[in-house]
Amino acid sequence: MKKIDIAVVDYGMGNLRSVSKALEHVAPTKTVLVTSNPLEIAHASRIVFPGQGAMPDCMRELDARDLRDSVLSAAKNKPFLGICIGLQMLFEHSEEGDSLGLGFFKGNVKRFVAADMKDDNGEKLKVPHMGWNQVYQTRHNHPSASQTHPLWRDISDASRFYYVHSYYVKPDDEQMTEGFSEYPNRFTSAIAKDNLFAVQFHPEKSASAGLQMLSNFVNWLP
């Protein structure tokens, strides 16, 4: 089989063109393949796991294509980037349609409750949370040169990324959180564990900050 540098997992939910175009833009010499073939996913060096729409539909379509094992295996073994519902599906359960996720991490996916949410001027906050919000990078006390995760390299703290979602993840293990935003309360918007990084926002739609993150992912050696 031909070398595949980056496989974008396609399970029939939404438009993957944006993600693949953005990856091709930051890594013009790499092979980027949008695929629903488990063999190609197993063969690829890096995996991007996106997701759009409703989580119950995403889970159903993933299983309809028999991709659950390929995705879980990739999440354990190679550089893996989850985006939006691709982040949410890694957890055990979502309030959206009361659906089960892949359960790769312990924790739940919860809905923003619009009725309770106001900004500093007393204006109602809308759901979905749509638009550009600041992402605060988590600083850890590990002894490496950088205190933040390698995927934040050359991205200023509190840079804005583009979001569109009504649900957010709540990991049991707070230590997994590599970034968070406020709407109006703090919620986890980036997590990491070993070879895996996953974000709630859309790096492929987040102009220069997003492209930098994708470039960092392409060059990441976890």
Place this chain on the structure above:
Amino acid sequence: MLAKRIIPCLDVTDGRVVKGINFLELRDAGDPVEIAKRYDDQGADELTFLDITASSDNRGLILHIIEQVASQVFIPLTVGGGVREVEDVRRLLNAGADKVSINTTAVLNPQMVADAASRFGSQCIVVAIDAKKVDNQPFEWEVFTHGGRKATGLDAVKWAEYMASLGAGELLVTSMDRDGTKIGFNNPLNRAISDAVEVPIIASGGVGNLQHLVDGVKIGGADAVLAASIFHYGEYTVKQAKAYMAQHGIEVRL
């Protein structure tokens, strides 16, 4: 905190971006990719393309534009105009649109909004509402279709609630009384809709200066502001608009 968005709107016909002068005398405004890139460089938060092609023969040309723009500009792209069926939505999303705006069809066939939202997700379904102030109805603002020519008998505020309940993820509210006037958004209309729904609203129609953008957010309660002419004719850059909004205490992405 979440920033209020500024969205330049580009009119497209027969596969080219055009500038209209009083809706007549459309002239070629240049390469769509170049224009999109320029707005991206100025800090536009999203871009909206409105397909105003009259003949259905050339309507597919918008797909080519979106494909080109989406491979080089990495901010959200919305496309509207002539979206009639779920298949049109699929084609536009596959070409690289992130959201598709549905206008007349939503009135003729509301089920299409529900079908598109359930198939592709609410995040990519925008319903465009063209409203006009009327005095022959028991409500204040009526929904119009066909570019403001056909009255529908629908109350714009109730209509907005209904569209959100069917799965619209965002509403683009255009005041037909204000469009092209440069006297500012219809803030009472926007405020009434914004207060009635949970989803974000984009204010459109009537922007003539930067204070209008501030008022659209502060008075009208808009989550995003859309403008065409003030940006196209070089009166203001998106960057200047954002700086002005920031000075007036509005959170923007600088």
